[in-house]
Amino acid sequence: MPRVSRKQADLNRETIVDAATRLFRERGLHGISVVDVMAAAGLTHGGFYGHFESKEALAKEASERVFKEVGTRWRERIATTDDKATARRALIEPYLSAHSRDNPGESCPVVAFAGDMCHESAESGLREPFMAGLNRLLDSFGKLMDSEDPTENRQQALVQYSLMVGALTLARATRGEALSDEILEAAQHFLTAEKPEPPSPA
Amino acid sequence: MPRVSRKQADLNRETIVDAATRLFRERGLHGISVVDVMAAAGLTHGGFYGHFESKEALAKEASERVFKEVGTRWRERIATTDDKATARRALIEPYLSAHSRDNPGESCPVVAFAGDMCHESAESGLREPFMAGLNRLLDSFGKLMDSEDPTENRQQALVQYSLMVGALTLARATRGEALSDEILEAAQHFLTAEKPEPPSPA
DNA sequence: TGTACATCAGTGAACGCGCGTTCACTGATGTAC
DNA sequence: TGTACATCAGTGAACGCGCGTTCACTGATGTAC
Numbered sequence: 001m002p003r004v005s006r007k008q009a010d011l012n013r014e015t016i017v018d019a020a021t022r023l024f025r026e027r028g029l030h031g032i033s034v035v036d037v038m039a040a041a042g043l044t045h046g047g048f049y050g051h052f053e054s055k056e057a058l059a060k061e062a063s064e065r066v067f068k069e070v071g072t073r074w075r076e077r078i079a080t081t082d083d084k085a086t087a088r089r090a091l092i093e094p095y096l097s098a099h100s101r102d103n104p105g106e107s108c109p110v111v112a113f114a115g116d117m118c119h120e121s122a123e124s125g126l127r128e129p130f131m132a133g134l135n136r137l138l139d140s141f142g143k144l145m146d147s148e149d150p151t152e153n154r155q156q157a158l159v160q161y162s163l164m165v166g167a168l169t170l171a172r173a174t175r176g177e178a179l180s181d182e183i184l185e186a187a188q189h190f191l192t193a194e195k196p197e198p199p200s201p202a
Numbered sequence: 203m204p205r206v207s208r209k210q211a212d213l214n215r216e217t218i219v220d221a222a223t224r225l226f227r228e229r230g231l232h233g234i235s236v237v238d239v240m241a242a243a244g245l246t247h248g249g250f251y252g253h254f255e256s257k258e259a260l261a262k263e264a265s266e267r268v269f270k271e272v273g274t275r276w277r278e279r280i281a282t283t284d285d286k287a288t289a290r291r292a293l294i295e296p297y298l299s300a301h302s303r304d305n306p307g308e309s310c311p312v313v314a315f316a317g318d319m320c321h322e323s324a325e326s327g328l329r330e331p332f333m334a335g336l337n338r339l340l341d342s343f344g345k346l347m348d349s350e351d352p353t354e355n356r357q358q359a360l361v362q363y364s365l366m367v368g369a370l371t372l373a374r375a376t377r378g379e380a381l382s383d384e385i386l387e388a389a390q391h392f393l394t395a396e397k398p399e400p401p402s403p404a
Numbered sequence: 405t406g407t408a409c410a411t412c413a414g415t416g417a418a419c420g421c422g423c424g425t426t427c428a429c430t431g432a433t434g435t436a437c
Numbered sequence: 438t439g440t441a442c443a444t445c446a447g448t449g450a451a452c453g454c455g456c457g458t459t460c461a462c463t464g465a466t467g468t469a470c
Contacts, residue, residue, distance in 0.1 A: 002447045003432040009446055028321055030232070033423060047447045048425085055424065104320065110372075115317020117375035118306065119230055131379060134372075138381075158388040159369075163361065166368025170312075170336075173319035177333060179340075186360040204414045205465045211413055235456060249414045250458085257457065 013051045015041040020062035021069070022105035025112035029059055029126065060125045066109045067133025074140050088144040089192050095164055096188045101171045101180065110134055111168045137161070163187055215253045217243040222264035223271070224307035227314035231261055231328065262327045268311045269335025276342050290346040291394050297366055298390040303373045303382065312336055313370045339363070365389055 004012070019040035023032045034055055035045045052058045077090040094100060100107045110133070117130055142157035167187035174180040206214070221242035225234045236257055237247045254260045279292040296302060302309045312335070319332050344359035369389035376382040 002430050003434095003444085004446055005433060006446090012446085026321075028317070031321055034425085035423085044448055045424090046427090046449060050446060110375075114371050114375040115230070115320075118317075118371070118377075119228075119233055122378060131376060131381075134376065135381070154384075155388040155391065158385050159365065159392045162368035162372055162385060162389055163365040164368065165372055166364035166366065167361075169316045169320070169371060170364055170367055173312075173316040174333060174336065175320075176324060179333075179337070182356075183360050183364060186357040187364055189357065190361045204463050205411085205467095206413055207466060208413090214413085236458085237456085246415055247457090248416060248460090252413060 012041065012043060012047075016043070016048075016051060017058070017062050017065055020058050021066040024059060024062055025066065025107065025109060026105040029113060029116040029120075056125055060129060063109065063113070063126055063129040063133070067129060067136070070109060071133065071136050071140065074137065078140065078144065084144045084146055091141070091144070092164065092188060092191050096167060096171075096184045096191075098181070098184065101168060101175060101184065104172065108165075108168065110137065111165050111172075114165065114169070160191055163191065214243065214245060214249075218245070218250075218253060219260070219264055219267055222260050223268040226261060226264055227268065227309065227311060228307040231315060231318040231322070258327055262331060265311065265315070265328055265331040265335070269331060269338070272311060273335065273338050273342065276339065280342065280346065286346045286348055293343070293346070294366065294390065294393050298369060298373075298386045298393075300383070300386065303370060303377060303386065306374065310367075310370065312339065313367050313374075316367065316371070362393055365393065 016037060020032075020037050023037055023040055034048050037058065038045045038048055048058075052061070074091060077094075078087045080090055081087050095108065104112055110130075113126075113130055117127065120126055138157055138161060141161055142153055145153040145156040145160075147153045147156055164187065167183050171180045171183045174183070218239060222234075222239050225239055225242060236250050239260065240247045240250055250260075254263070276293060279296075280289045282292055283289050297310065306314055312332075315328075315332055319329065322328055340359055340363060343363055344355055347355040347358040347362075349355045349358055366389065369385050373382045373385045376385070
């Protein structure tokens, strides 16, 4: 049925980008076709280039949207409490949950895209939203560290976030094996255990 | 030049698998073609199916080889010392180096394949060598932890290795940015700093 | 050892397929009167 | 408000391309005598 209303066309565009934010996270930046995204949005492939200049342009736009959404989600979770340790748990526990592992389409875009980003050329338009999004997430996360020293604070954030990314990546790669749960639990226990203090003051 | 000697044919096969161990790690499990591997081995694509049943069969064989090689490399590094902390450093420092980040073709297959493995079907022949290889690396690594309690030992190994995987993955994904070095340094500092006892969370 | 011939490793053209992208077409939408 | 027509969002066939895989062919290798 050709020629829908301008309003419907705008809605369709949103639907396509939304489908893309899910599918790219589920199957990787090169794991879905234009036909796949359009079908997921309930459309046929021909109309795609009326909305986007290229498949990469959609990937870039979907990437920007998903980083924005996840940034907002993080800020909401952090805002539920004034206590840093509690806020950190409010981020980490869902992040390292079985639900997060089993639903990459709704979860962290850093984990979803990091592997592909390694093979992306330096000129790829996908690097910029990835870097910007990652930096924003790291900034949010850094505010929840418990050191007074900003340098140490930053290091803590980098270490803890790297652990979260590594654990979720490995848990997904080993999904279905006992090891997968073991990794999530070990990382979660380590990151959310009550701590005497940061190690430096002792 | 058709029909080389049987011995040369065996050598060619080895060359193909060796090229594959490098290329699959560099560009991902779905980032290279049969033409690419054969060209890297100095051959044309037509002869490929005289050596392997399919592209996936090569990927599986290359995966097995690279895990075996890296397992041997780890054991050699560990064997250079009797001190657990020293041995752990002998693994971690090269693992989280700029050289490792910049040369995925020579580095850890877990990091190279984990992202792709998430999208691999449960029946994929590539899961088995990945799981077996990962389990062997984790066992080697676990022997270097410094807890007496085996449960805690295992948790330490899972946490530290997840951190290594996450940090190297993120460092590769952000290659060229200051953040990339920052991540490697933070993770390395955290993992190799002198510790009072169990790895105090940072 | 020398010869005649069968074998078969590697070559490159060809296959079917799915991909990103283009385009002629359709018919409801939106607008000018 | 109603009508006539231009616009243009979506359709589906078609494009060129690269991919995994197949195959007829070549000529050096390996072997039977």
